[in-house]
Amino acid sequence: MKIYAISDLHLSFIKTPDPDNWQPELQYKAMSEINGEWESHALRIYHNWRKIIGPDDVVLVPGDISWAMRLDQAHPDLNFLGLLPGLIICVQGNHDYWWQSISKARKSLPPNMRLIRNDHFSLGDIVVCGTRGWLCPGSDYFQPGDMKIYLRELGRLEKSLASAGASEQEIIVMMHYMPTNEKHEYSGFIELLQKYGVRKVVYGHLHAKSCRFRLPDYAWEISFYLVSADYLNFAPRLLT
Numbered sequence: 001m002k003i004y005a006i007s008d009l010h011l012s013f014i015k016t017p018d019p020d021n022w023q024p025e026l027q028y029k030a031m032s033e034i035n036g037e038w039e040s041h042a043l044r045i046y047h048n049w050r051k052i053i054g055p056d057d058v059v060l061v062p063g064d065i066s067w068a069m070r071l072d073q074a075h076p077d078l079n080f081l082g083l084l085p086g087l088i089i090c091v092q093g094n095h096d097y098w099w100q101s102i103s104k105a106r107k108s109l110p111p112n113m114r115l116i117r118n119d120h121f122s123l124g125d126i127v128v129c130g131t132r133g134w135l136c137p138g139s140d141y142f143q144p145g146d147m148k149i150y151l152r153e154l155g156r157l158e159k160s161l162a163s164a165g166a167s168e169q170e171i172i173v174m175m176h177y178m179p180t181n182e183k184h185e186y187s188g189f190i191e192l193l194q195k196y197g198v199r200k201v202v203y204g205h206l207h208a209k210s211c212r213f214r215l216p217d218y219a220w221e222i223s224f225y226l227v228s229a230d231y232l233n234f235a236p237r238l239l240t
Helices: 041-052 071-082 102-107 146-163 188-195 208-213
Strands: 003-005 058-062 087-091 113-115 121-123 126-131 170-175 200-203 222-226
Touching: 058 170, 058 200, 071 113, 087 126, 087 170, 102 113, 126 146, 146 170, 146 188, 188 222
Parallel strands: 003 058, 058 087, 087 113, 126 170, 170 200, 200 222
Antiparallel strands: 121 126
């Protein structure tokens, strides 16, 4: 078993695609109109994924899975992920509006997908925890109303980490947002990661020029991995 990560798939299928008869018009959100680097991104993800990932591998997807606004609208995107090899473990992104009720979302998943919220997933000697995260205090974009969400996400991360209990398992944390502000100042998220002995964190959310704000690869005795799909050229990155 190998563990990979890729975030921000930004899928938007109208119906479940047939990879052997690809029809770009089946997507209602053309990411290439936002940035040309995203041309045929779903097809590129599909081919790269099948080339890299084996049936016994695990792929962590820290958010922004689907543009769907409702769960029923997300079904073609979830079905697409069901066509891919490996076990897929996800946390929610800021655009995952389809994911409101965790119980309903879990009932709609293909057999190879798992969702984390306030809990964890064990993979032998590795445990995966996570939460969406949010803007951190000190960010130029942080508004008074963000504090409530920030504190809620801190609570969700602690619940996830605490659910794993005390063990010798290595902890990998998934977050959609980077766990600091763009100035890389110490945050409540970093405090929790240190408290629970986390050594690896994967995150997404940053795209194009915003990738310059990414964390250094190693800080606070933690390895950080930016895994936004466009940053990885739409191919899952090996973690371990």
